[in-house]
Amino acid sequence: MSVPFILFFLCALLAVAGAILLIMVREPIHSALSLILVMMSLAVLYLLLGAAFIAAVQIIVYAGAIMVLFVFVIMLLNAGTEERTDWSRIAKPMGLPLAFFLLLVIARWLSRSAIAATVANGVGAPSNEGVSTRALSMALFQQYLFPFEATSILILIALLGALILARKDE
Amino acid sequence: MSVVPISYYLVLSAILFGLGAVAVVFKRNIITIFMGIELMLNAVNLAFVAFARAHGQLDGLVFVFFVIVVAAAEAAVGLAIVIMLTKNRQSLNVERDSLLKF
């Protein structure tokens, strides 16, 4: 039970708990808070996988900007408690065990697939330090320059779109 | 070499994706549905980072970067549409928007 294992299980538990809370709670603001919890635990998982830059970008952009946007919209629209209707009575006894069974099938298939065997033998795995920011930015600006510029235009379009859509009617 | 096998990360990604899909299908509040979409995107990001680590290449990480950027753009425009919708309908319940004409 080494430290990476414990950390992985802790963060995985937090992520799944956050996702379940997102579905179960009544208020949208609590769903937003649970989604933030999921994103923070995913950032720690990215760190475990050696992608430090991506973890930082995840926190800065996803948890620190996109979720702030969600929280703002919830506050502006004063989104209150959700209405609940009766769930179908067959859902809980049939649905949950079926979902669990499907999950077991997927887990078994994944752990026996070629990709898991590849990593368990250490073939093709990188060194333990993880990916440096310099290497990532070299790839981003040399090999993937066109998608980079295209996404910057995409952001510009999204900015203009959001500005026009949410403008007050004069 | 990562001590935790990559398949564990993939299983976690599958669980999160499934839960995100549940949120999109079963919730009524439009903002919560959006959050389900964001959860699905995060699950996919986790799978990408896990595979990038497995193969030792950083193309997966570049793709994750682009997914995050596109998710930001989509969230901005989507929430602007939600604000506009709510101004007209006065409610955030998607079941009431099922008619194309008001």
Added chain:
Amino acid sequence: MEFITQHPVLVVSLVKIAVLLFVVMTALAYLTWFERKVVAHIQSRWGPYFVGAHGLLQPLADGLKFLFKEDMTPPTSDKFTYTIAPFLALALALTAIALIPFGPPSVQVLGQPVFVVSNVDIGLLFLFAVTSMGVYGVALAGWSSNSKYPLLGGLRSSAQMISYEVSLTISVVGVLLVAGTLNFNEIIAQQSGAFWHWNIIRFDHGAFPQIVGFLCYMTAAIAETNRIPFDLPEAETELVAGFHTEYSSFKFAMFFMAEYANMITVSCLATILFFGGWLSPFPDGWTWQLVLPGAGLVLLGMYCGWDTFVNMRGIARLQLAVVTMLCLVGGAICLMPAVQPVIQGPFWFTTKVVAFLFFYVWTRGTLPRFRYDQLMSFGWKLLLPVSLANLVVTSFVMVLPYFGRHG
């Protein structure tokens, strides 16, 4: 004992964290004293004077007051979010301080650097991640109080924070281009030499002066921490008290401490990025600078001693005599030859950070505040274009053959 030698990383890290937490909390408390004294002297009055000698026990009295006040929770508030918001604000503010190097990493105990709590390769990015999460404390506090004024104050304050955060990060990218790394220790190491090597005025082979970047950074930082002249959302004459209207006693104290901790973080970042961190402004060959910390403390002790015997009466005389003793003993310790080179790093770092905090308090006492629409248009229409222009000019200069790092 052998546990300590077998797990040096764990033990030294725990000790460092405990010491840092204690030092930061004391610094927060005495920052309030510092602010009240300086603002008072700007306004031609004395400030706290009677609680301890020169008001030095005032923070203790304030802390006790906050602990014993009645803790009310509005009945219609969202209980979970209402409770978690101040904890979130304070935890994030204190986490950011753990990334700051206070001295050279070469000073080591058991093989672990003493003055650097954590040496993250993406230190700068991580610091921005933590500060960008700080918006949640404000926004959630405003929302969960379920009342008009906190909601408006919270929305305005968080909108202000996210607007100025963009200019903050862009004005720092100029330093990043010059340094070529996100690691704090390497950024400081590249500024070694004397004060003309500091990033703010460095104009040699491989750098470009970052004066504009520093000015943009300082302005954005004051707005980001919600201080005067940018504190409309929490000013007392405006929206009652802004997003922390409905908070009382300890939770309010936590917001208070979070604001001061943010101030300290931002000042530490300014010294590291623009002013050389823990490096001294004099060239390394001038060995007389090694006695400066000790000499400064001894002089302070002598001033306190003079003040004790001339101006103080009664219990204040006793308290100030204790302070005098502490200063003289500290000065004597700093003058010991074994301690002299070790204390240099933290001494210069603390001096620069205190200078920045003084600047913060000075602007608080001097300037009037912005109106909200002036504030937002200033952030988006003036500060952001200026930081972008700084970035463009710096990157252009860095590619030129002489100035570029590879040229």
